[in-house]
Every structure is written in structure tokens, then in C-alpha cells.
Amino acid sequence: MLELSTIKIIRCIVCPTGCEIKAKKGANEKVTFEGYTCERGLEYAQQEFYEPKRILTTTMRIENGLLPLIPVRTDKAILKEKLKDVLVEIAKMKLKAPIKMGDILIENILGLGANIIASRDLIKLD
Amino acid sequence: MNKYKVDVVVIGSGAAGLASAVEAKKAELSVLIIERDHELGGITLQCIHNGFGLKEFEEELTGPEYIQRFINEVKELKIPYLLDTMVFEINKDKYLYAVNKQEGLIEVEAKAIILAMGCRERTRGAINIPGFRPSGIYTAGQAQRFVNIEGYLPGNTFVILGSGDIGMIMARRLTWEGCKVKAVVEILPYVSGLLRNQVQCLEDYEIPLITNYTVTKIHGRDRIKGVTISKVDRNFDRIVGSEKFIECDTLLLSVGLIPENELTLQAGVELSKNGGPVVDNNLETSVEGIFACGNVLQVHDLVDLVTAEAKRTGKVAAEYVKSRYDKEIKARETIKLVSGDNVNYVKPDLINKNDLSNDIIFTFRVSYPDRRVLIQFKDEENSIIYKRKKIYVIPSEMVELSINLEKQGIKPDCKTITVEVIPRPEVLIEED
Amino acid sequence: MIFDVIVIGGGVIGCCIARTLSKYDLNICLIEKEADIANGTTKGNSGVVHAGYGAPREHTRRQFCIKGNKLYTQAVEELNFPFQRIGSFVVAVEDNQIKFLEEERKRGIEDGIPGLELILDKERIKYMEPNLTNDVIGVLHAPTAGIVSPYEMTFALAENAVINGVKFFLNAKVKKITHQDYLFKLKTKAGEFQGRNVINAAGLYAAKISKMVGLDYFELMPRKGEYILFDRNAMHLNKVLFPIPTKVSKGILVCPTIHGNTFVGPNAQNITDKKDISTTEAGLKEIIEGGRQLVPNLPLRASIKNFAGLRAVPDTYDFVIDNTDVYGFINVAGILSPGLTSCYAIAERVEEYLELIGVELKTKDDYNPIRPKPERFKDFSKEQLDGKIKEDPAWARIICRCEMIPEKEIVDAIHNPVGAKTVDGIKFRCRPGMGRCGGGFCRPRVIEILSRELGITYQEVTKRGEDTYFLIGKTKDIQLRNIEEGVKE
Numbered sequence A: 001m002l003e004l005s006t007i008k009i010i011r012c013i014v015c016p017t018g019c020e021i022k023a024k025k026g027a028n029e030k031v032t033f034e035g036y037t038c039e040r041g042l043e044y045a046q047q048e049f050y051e052p053k054r055i056l057t058t059t060m061r062i063e064n065g066l067l068p069l070i071p072v073r074t075d076k077a078i079l080k081e082k083l084k085d086v087l088v089e090i091a092k093m094k095l096k097a098p099i100k101m102g103d104i105l106i107e108n109i110l111g112l113g114a115n116i117i118a119s120r121d122l123i124k125l126d
Numbered sequence B: 001m002n003k004y005k006v007d008v009v010v011i012g013s014g015a016a017g018l019a020s021a022v023e024a025k026k027a028e029l030s031v032l033i034i035e036r037d038h039e040l041g042g043i044t045l046q047c048i049h050n051g052f053g054l055k056e057f058e059e060e061l062t063g064p065e066y067i068q069r070f071i072n073e074v075k076e077l078k079i080p081y082l083l084d085t086m087v088f089e090i091n092k093d094k095y096l097y098a099v100n101k102q103e104g105l106i107e108v109e110a111k112a113i114i115l116a117m118g119c120r121e122r123t124r125g126a127i128n129i130p131g132f133r134p135s136g137i138y139t140a141g142q143a144q145r146f147v148n149i150e151g152y153l154p155g156n157t158f159v160i161l162g163s164g165d166i167g168m169i170m171a172r173r174l175t176w177e178g179c180k181v182k183a184v185v186e187i188l189p190y191v192s193g194l195l196r197n198q199v200q201c202l203e204d205y206e207i208p209l210i211t212n213y214t215v216t217k218i219h220g221r222d223r224i225k226g227v228t229i230s231k232v233d234r235n236f237d238r239i240v241g242s243e244k245f246i247e248c249d250t251l252l253l254s255v256g257l258i259p260e261n262e263l264t265l266q267a268g269v270e271l272s273k274n275g276g277p278v279v280d281n282n283l284e285t286s287v288e289g290i291f292a293c294g295n296v297l298q299v300h301d302l303v304d305l306v307t308a309e310a311k312r313t314g315k316v317a318a319e320y321v322k323s324r325y326d327k328e329i330k331a332r333e334t335i336k337l338v339s340g341d342n343v344n345y346v347k348p349d350l351i352n353k354n355d356l357s358n359d360i361i362f363t364f365r366v367s368y369p370d371r372r373v374l375i376q377f378k379d380e381e382n383s384i385i386y387k388r389k390k391i392y393v394i395p396s397e398m399v400e401l402s403i404n405l406e407k408q409g410i411k412p413d414c415k416t417i418t419v420e421v422i423p424r425p426e427v428l429i430e431e432d
Numbered sequence C: 001m002i003f004d005v006i007v008i009g010g011g012v013i014g015c016c017i018a019r020t021l022s023k024y025d026l027n028i029c030l031i032e033k034e035a036d037i038a039n040g041t042t043k044g045n046s047g048v049v050h051a052g053y054g055a056p057r058e059h060t061r062r063q064f065c066i067k068g069n070k071l072y073t074q075a076v077e078e079l080n081f082p083f084q085r086i087g088s089f090v091v092a093v094e095d096n097q098i099k100f101l102e103e104e105r106k107r108g109i110e111d112g113i114p115g116l117e118l119i120l121d122k123e124r125i126k127y128m129e130p131n132l133t134n135d136v137i138g139v140l141h142a143p144t145a146g147i148v149s150p151y152e153m154t155f156a157l158a159e160n161a162v163i164n165g166v167k168f169f170l171n172a173k174v175k176k177i178t179h180q181d182y183l184f185k186l187k188t189k190a191g192e193f194q195g196r197n198v199i200n201a202a203g204l205y206a207a208k209i210s211k212m213v214g215l216d217y218f219e220l221m222p223r224k225g226e227y228i229l230f231d232r233n234a235m236h237l238n239k240v241l242f243p244i245p246t247k248v249s250k251g252i253l254v255c256p257t258i259h260g261n262t263f264v265g266p267n268a269q270n271i272t273d274k275k276d277i278s279t280t281e282a283g284l285k286e287i288i289e290g291g292r293q294l295v296p297n298l299p300l301r302a303s304i305k306n307f308a309g310l311r312a313v314p315d316t317y318d319f320v321i322d323n324t325d326v327y328g329f330i331n332v333a334g335i336l337s338p339g340l341t342s343c344y345a346i347a348e349r350v351e352e353y354l355e356l357i358g359v360e361l362k363t364k365d366d367y368n369p370i371r372p373k374p375e376r377f378k379d380f381s382k383e384q385l386d387g388k389i390k391e392d393p394a395w396a397r398i399i400c401r402c403e404m405i406p407e408k409e410i411v412d413a414i415h416n417p418v419g420a421k422t423v424d425g426i427k428f429r430c431r432p433g434m435g436r437c438g439g440g441f442c443r444p445r446v447i448e449i450l451s452r453e454l455g456i457t458y459q460e461v462t463k464r465g466e467d468t469y470f471l472i473g474k475t476k477d478i479q480l481r482n483i484e485e486g487v488k489e
Helices: A039-050 A080-092 B015-026 B042-046 B063-076 B140-150 B165-176 B195-205 B262-266 B303-324 B425-431 C012-021 C060-079 C095-110 C122-128 C150-163 C203-212 C281-294 C339-356 C382-391 C407-414 C423-430 C443-454 C475-485
Strands: A005-011 A020-025 A031-034 A057-063 A069-074 A094-096 A104-106 A116-118 B002-011 B031-034 B050-052 B086-090 B095-100 B104-115 B119-121 B137-139 B157-161 B180-186 B209-211 B213-219 B226-231 B244-247 B250-253 B257-259 B290-292 B334-339 B345-347 B350-352 B359-365 B370-379 B384-393 B399-404 B416-423 C002-008 C028-031 C088-092 C117-119 C138-142 C146-148 C167-169 C174-180 C183-188 C191-200 C220-230 C240-242 C253-256 C262-265 C303-314 C320-323 C329-333 C398-400
Touching: A005 A039, A005 B195, A020 A039, A031 A039, A057 A080, A069 B140, A080 C475, B002 B015, B002 B303, B015 B031, B015 B042, B015 B063, B015 B104, B015 B303, B031 B104, B042 B063, B042 B140, B050 B063, B063 B303, B086 B262, B095 C382, B104 B303, B104 C382, B119 B140, B137 B140, B140 B165, B140 B250, B140 C443, B157 B165, B157 B213, B157 B226, B165 B180, B165 B195, B180 B213, B180 B244, B290 B303, B303 B359, B334 B345, B370 B399, B384 B399, B384 B416, C002 C012, C002 C183, C012 C028, C012 C150, C012 C329, C012 C339, C028 C150, C028 C191, C060 C146, C060 C150, C060 C339, C088 C095, C095 C117, C095 C138, C117 C122, C122 C138, C146 C150, C150 C167, C150 C423, C174 C203, C191 C203, C203 C220, C203 C303, C203 C329, C220 C281, C253 C281, C262 C281, C320 C339, C329 C339, C398 C407, C398 C443, C407 C423, C407 C443, C423 C443
Parallel strands: A057 A094, B002 B031, B002 B104, B104 B290, B137 B250, B157 B180, B157 B250, B180 B209, B334 B416, C002 C028, C002 C191, C028 C167, C088 C240, C191 C329
Antiparallel strands: A005 A020, A020 A031, A057 A069, A069 A116, A104 A116, B086 B095, B095 B104, B119 B257, B213 B226, B226 B244, B334 B350, B345 B359, B359 B399, B370 B384, B370 B416, C088 C138, C117 C138, C174 C183, C183 C191, C220 C262, C220 C303, C240 C253, C253 C262, C320 C329
């Protein structure tokens, strides 16, 4: 039997039980997962291992709005390693009020396939 | 003086205020919402992270998205609201006094009042950290407001005391805004907030989580220059010799929330030990016709649960206006709820005996984490009325149960119910 | 411009002297090293107006205190600061302490302290102060003792002084004093000041100032006192409660404040660093234990802040109030307890000294001793409030919910004759941030108002001047800078 070595420990956050799932690699380079107690846990571990993604929630500058910032988010999870680049891109932007919740503020940001959308309405400051 | 006369007045327009107002309006009552800030939405507006709405809408939303849906509903239902308006007095006849710049002094005569003012954060004073009194010490929520709403950063390098959810979420938020979070320090042996936040807010950014430690000294006469943290023993006493200095220009405190009770007290409402008002199973306080919901009643872990509680409150307040208001009602017989082993508090505090045939929602928090536990409701003679198993309990999670006590065979002369969370007997046997 | 009198130090003593002298036809200025007045010993003070039995007979401070206490009655009428004669108890819990109290009473009565009474009826004692320990066997009741807000009184004194022509200069730390031909030249951080007479009321730094004119005859030692303040609803005390005094101090008291809070403290710790106003774990423990001797159920869960103040303790243990050998230079130094009580009597002594050295004290025709009571939202009836809001809508924007402070009171505090320039300046003048939330709710709004009224940016708003800034800049600007240049540490 082939010796398996643990290459990553993933703490499952699907539910508060918090299973520790181990990603193990054998001699054939095939990765297997151990320690999950449900299917959702396995899916989570696989996603975290191969392509960890996060929803990004931040703010964007707004001119002439009731507030100087509008909260925004990515409309789908994006690669974790790209978060920083996306944050810089958003920080450079400055838009004008009024804005409606769900408005696409940046389309397909950095070609990642996700849009930056507004998290709320923001009226113009009169 | 401007005068309003309404069926229901709601104080506060956060998640609790808006949902209760919508329900009362749907019951075809006249409703007025009073908000102290310059827009509807409350604190949820500054919680720009996601994780809201999974129970209420079965989708994952940010705080502003979650609350926008209720704001839109309030506007669609044309529920009137007053902004920038502060209530400063509630009297026994349910006259309420408030002020704002447009209308000046305002008097509201209401048949029912819903308290939905939310909660406030514990401060440095409340935990008595010794040291200097420099600038640069903020509660996590205050920093959140500066960063997310006002658009200002309070500092460059941070230590966060307390691993509650707001603290951890702010750790990530500040990291994303280009700041350096040196550590999150937690006095307990475990994280106070949700595991998900520990992983996605701290571990993702390699922010050290230091458990069993607390801040024991604040350095810097003018601006804070750093903190001394010390390991604590089981009694939370500092272990001499364990001190470590961490340099920082800002300290955030995420050391707990307390129901806002200034107005509650002022209205002559009795408080319970969690800081919120004593309520019965209809969320009615000790003053007839004054109801409470959301974090003003008890600090919730999820906004979705606030919404559910607020909807119930809107309904019972409407019910009160329609069937009980201004009527001679016989003194109601009640059963008192008592916190037993590992139960920090339980809501409601009282149950009306004539509601025993209804499903009653009980909420409580435990004092410490435990696994494989038994939740038990006992009467004063130690007869078990209700029990259920639970895999784990943690103080950061509110436990919610819906129980029909009559179906559970409660004795008709029961006077008190003790709620306790105890290790399961079979677990004890296993360990033997 | 040559001033007739320069007062150094904007604490309660300096301000009281400046205000007392402001009735005369003199050119007076007061210079203060900090960004605000009442920023030193005055701020970290118990706020107790003592009856006067406490100090030993051989000390001048005993007579200053007894006289000073009486002078409060007129001062309150004129200056409208918060003050109440609630009376004090010195609490005996052991038989042998009764004798001491009886002696204190006798000496006090002989020295003219009104109403001193030894109460041995436990029931009556507990009726008068239900929170007192059950161990009490007798108390010395001094009905003329009172509580005051020391900083609000100081602001009142300063405002009235300014109305009567005194000029105040802040951020004006004295670096050097020269004197020649009956003229003093003070080099300060805010420029040079020239005056014929100088009154040294520089608190902890008074010995240093005295040495600048060659008068090296006393030393001042900082003695720290730590306090814990409790929430308003936590406990209601009727009396100022003292234990039997020790050699070094009056002991740790439990005391109501004029705003309805309760505090415990101070301890008495000799230190060397005159800037060390930090609290310590040991100190806080000490005061809690001390306080529990008087009130066993201290509401520790309702603590809203801890802080420390420094007393300027002279090596003689008595006030150093001297018409010195340097003609025109008056020392008012070493004002330890009961300095706050004594301030009006001390100011009278300074008047006498000035007269003695030939300064002409001619009362001005237009002297106005009245400083009107600041208008407070809390004090208005609903009808009055309605009218006030019609006059100025800023009455209707509540900034501090714990203390119910509207924007109007804050704006007034800023544009006052001795206006607030900092967040603490506002806090001590009209109380936003003094409540249980510690400023959590109101601070962003106070920063906004200060920024607007003073025409400064948010980043320029400070807690109490110098390096006590709150905010480092706007979010995205900092984010982009930090990403480019790395986080500044």
C-alpha cells in the first residue's frame, strides 16, 4: 500500500462542527481527502484545495452621494489569489450617485468573470 | 409641537424595527418608524460583509443588501418614518417625545410601542484595562462606521481585543484597506465568533489569533503606541511573567454587546440580567403595550433571527392593539423562566398560562462551549417538561427552540421552568 | 503689550485667581501649556468640596479650606457651575476610631466649621446612607461638604474672566523667565509675554517655574490617585464617604459625582514622572478593595472608565503661597488637597499680596461677576424646548444619546469665550462621551462638528491636542498609498 502524506489541512466551515479535512497525496500524485463527515464537506475541501474562492465585499468612492462610499461586492466568488488586485482596481474608481442596489459598477473585473455590484441604493446629496 | 397619533410606533429602523413595522402595517394598522440616524437601516448598513439572509431569503447577502429589501418594503407599503429623530421620553400613557431639526418637538400618541433600538458595544471602561488614556482606542463597531460609512481610517497598525465576529470581520476589512492587523487577542481559550470568520477573516491573511491572553496595559500618552498582553489563568487573572508587548497605533475592542437600555429604563420597563427588558412569550415588556425585539431585547448572532423575532413582535403588537388595547384585562397568570446550568439567560422571561397550547419560541445562550449536551426544561419539582439532545453549544450561538408546552405535558400549576444545558448522561457513562 | 498681571497655569487655581483679579482695572493674561485649560490636576480630581476638618491645624491649608468652603456659596450664585452641599461622612468601623472622630469634631467646631456632628445611631446612619457598610459604628457628618465638577467650575471661572477682559493663551509652555527693572519677560512656545507681576499657579510644574526666577526653596512631588467611575444608574449615594484618614491621604473614598455617577478612589502613590497618568492593575485593585470597606457592593460591572490624576505635593506638605523675594512674583504652589475647596480663599490671599506690593486694585465700573448658566437640553421643560428648537434647530439634533446632548450645546462649547478645540475639550464642557458608551456613538459626530466649526479636516481633530489624533486619512487614499509604499509602522 502506498504511503499517503498530508499536504494540506482544511478546516471545514460548512457547518459549525468544523471538521478537519486532510488533503493527502500518494506516490501516484493523486490527491484524496480524509476527515470530512458529509458530502458538502468534501465539496468544500476540494474547492478549497484546488481553487479557493471568496466573495469580496468592500467599498467604492462616490461623488455627490449621501455618503462618500458605497458598499460593493463581487457577484460571484473570485479566486482568492486575485483579491488584492481586485481591491486595488476598486480603490482607483470613483463613481457618481445615484446608484441602485445591484447596479453593475465594474463589469467582468480583471477578466475574472465576476462583476462588481452595488450592495445598496445611494441617493444623490441635494 | 408636532403631534402624531398612531396605532404602533417603532423606535429604531434596523433589522428589528423595519420587520416589525412591516408586520404591523400588514395587519392594517397605522405605523410610524422613528430613526435617529439620517437614513433607515441601522447598524446593518455598516456591516458590508456577506453572510446575511441565508435563513430569511435562502441566499447569501451583504448587510446593506439584506436591509435594503426591508427598506424597499417599508417604502412600498408607504410606512411613514422620521429620520434624524431622537426619542428622549416615553411615559406610562404611551406618549412618546422626540426631537428633530425639521419638526422640532414631536409628540407621538400610540396604542403600542415597539422598542427596537438595538445594542451597544462594551468599552474599555467596562472591562477596566489599566494604563494611559491615549487616542486610538476604538470599539470595533465604531471603527467599522468610520471605515465603511464615513470613509476614514483610524490607524495603520492594529491590535484587536476580542475574537467576536465584528472583531474578526474588522481584521479582514482593515487588511483589505491596506492596514496591518498585528494580532487578535482573546481572553477565552477559544474563539468567540464563528468558525467561518476565523478561517476566512484571520487564517486567510495569516493574522495571529492569540487565545488565553488579554490586554493588560495600554501604552502611549498621546496616541496609543502599543499594548501589553498577558496570559490569563482560569479565573482570568494575569499570569505574572507572561507579558508580551505588541506595537500598534490603534486598538480595537470587540469585547461584547449589551442591549441598548437607556430608553427602556426611562419608559419604566423592568430589565432582566442580560440587560434587555423582561418580556413574556408575546415579547411584551412589564409595561402593557410596550414590546421589544431584536438586539434591544437580546443580542442575536444572526440578523435573520432578529427578523423572525421582529415579525412576531409586529404581529403580537397588532394583536394587542386590536383585541386588548383599552380593555379591562384580568391579571394574567404566568410561569417564570429561570436560567439553570450553563444557561446565561433565557427569553422569554415569562410565559402566559393561557398561551400554553401555542408553540412558544425560546431563545437562550450558553455560558461556555460544550459538546454532546442535553437541553432540559424542568419545573420546580424537577419534573422534566422537555428535553432534546444537541451535538454542540457555544456562547456565540443563540439557541432557538419552538416548544408546545401543553403537548409536552406541563403541569397546570407549574410556576417556574428551569432551562439547563447538561452533559448527556450516556456521555458520562462512556467516559467512565 | 505689558500686562499688569500674568497668571501661569490654567488649572482651577490659575483660573480662579485670574477671575478674581478680573474685577480690577488691570491688564491680565493667563498662559497655559496645554491645548486646553483644566487639563492637569484639575481634571483628575475627586471634585469634593471639603468641610475643612481634615487638614492639620499647623497647616495653612486648614484655614484656607474652611474659608474656601464658605466662599463657594457666593461663587455658585455668580458662576452657575454644578455644585451641591450633600455633606460627607467619615466612617468609623472600629471602637477606637470613634475617639478620633470626636476629636476631629471638637477641633472642627472650634475652628468654625458649621454643623459637624458625630452620629452613633446606626439606624440613622443607614437611613442617611443606605449603601454604607453594615460594619459602620459611627460617622462624623459634615453637612457643609459638597461635590462640584472641578473642570466645569474652572471653565466657568475662565469664561467669566474672559468676559471681564482677561486674555487666555493656550499651548504656551513657559521656557524661560527673565526679570529686570520690575518687568518680567516670559519666553513661551506661543511667543514672548511681558508683565509687571507674575502669579505662578503652574501646578505640578510650579517649582520649575519658581526656579526660573531663582527661587529654589521647595520641591513638588507628583502623587498619583487612581479612580474608577461607575454608570449613573448603577448606584445612588447621598453622601461623600471617607474612611478614617491615613498619614498620607484622606483614604479611598466612595463618592457621588455632581452628574449622578459614583466613583471610587483615589489611592495615593508617590511617583517621579509628572506625565504618568496611567492607571495600574495593582492600583485599581487597591481602590476597589479600599472602596469595599465603605460600600461592600460596589457596582463593578457598571464601571465606565478608570483614570488617574496627579496631585502636586510639596515637601512641606502645606500650600506654598508666598509673596516672594522677587518683587512681583507670587508663588501659588503645592496646592494639594484641599486645594479645590480652598481656591477662592487662595485667590483672596493673592489679592492681598498684590495690594501689599502696591498694585492698585480699583474695581472696574463694568465688572460683571455673573457667568450665566449654560443652557442644557436636559433642563428644559417641553414648552421651553419647543421654543428653543424654533430659535435654533441645532437644539433638536441629539449627538450624545447617553447624556442627551444636542448639537447646539456642542457648538456653544466650541464658540464659548474659552472655547473647546478638541474632543476632550467638548467632553469636559458639555459631556458627550462621558456616558456609558464612552463616546462610541457620538464621537464620529463630535469630530464632524469640530471639523466643520473650526474649519479643519477630520485628521486634524484631536482628543486633546498634539499627537492625540483620531484618524489618519481617507480610506482609499491610504489603501493605495499603503499598497505602494507598505504599511507605515
